[in-house]
Amino acid sequence: MSTGAMEEGNQAMKLYSHPMSSCSRRVRLALNLKGLEYDCINITSTTDPELLKVNPMGYVPALVDGTSVISDSYAILLYLEEKYPSHSLLPQDLTRRAINYQVASIVSSSIQPLQNMTLVNYIGEIVGPEEKLPWAQHHITKGFVALEKLLTNYASKYATGDEIYLADLYLAPQLDNAINRYKVNMTEFPLLIKLNETYNKLPSFQLIMAETRTSE
Structure with a gap:
């Protein structure tokens, strides 16, 4: 699945996710809000070999952005905010x-x-x-x-x-x-x-x- 508009010259990010995961949904909402394109890879098991390669804990979400691999929704959201400041997730006040x-x-x-x-x-x-x-x-x-x-x-x-x-x-x-x-x-x-x-x-x-x- 791809969502949003990819920034010119950048490869789409990959988000390892699960529809029932509220942590994953936070990140998906942020990606959509910022208009960033991403491939959503839904994981059905915490022992999925593909997921374990990017997050040995076996938890979602995990984000792959080029050579950067980030897990934990809070860390991902702060990373997105700093790298892609368009439509800020935080008020100035x-x-x-x-x-x-x-x-x-x-x-x-x-x-x-x-x-x-x-x-x-x-x-x-x-x-x-x-x-x-x-x-x-x-x-x-x-x-x-x-x-x-x-x-x-x-x-x-x-x-x-x-x-x-x-x-x-x-x-x-x-x-x-x-x-x-x-x-x-x-x-x-x-x-x-x-x-x-x-x-x-x-x-x-x-x-x-x-x-x-x-x-x-």
Whole structure:
């Protein structure tokens, strides 16, 4: 798959991805936003030999850009921001930039790892299958409480203003997971609901979220 417009003289990047991976979706949203062409290689196993060549951990996403190989979504996003500054992922205002970093940190360290399917399935094995959904819902809700408060004074059309930034790339896949996979009760999160509705109206976001649902 190729997306966006390739910069003249550059070979298309390769992104090792999986439709259900929220980490991969962050990177795909950033690539689309920046108008960068890339080949999306969907991985079905963490032991895939092709993936292990670029990331011995066997995790997605992993990005190959010429001779550069980067894994971990946060590292990839910062790399893209520095090498391809068109349509910046970060606002100029330092306070709002810090809020973007905080949103990314809350999602990537306090929510996503605790609702990862590998961990959720393990909880089901050691405690009981009936505990899988409550476990995920509890940790997602805890993170959403923090995000709702954090963004109250900064959100506008998007999470931290009128442009799509890093925070939105982390929020969109996480909200989609919470609502469609884990059936989180969103009634106490009107700001997050509004943002999710906005993301669902964006064609590039719609495409990537739809791929996730159809792959489940």
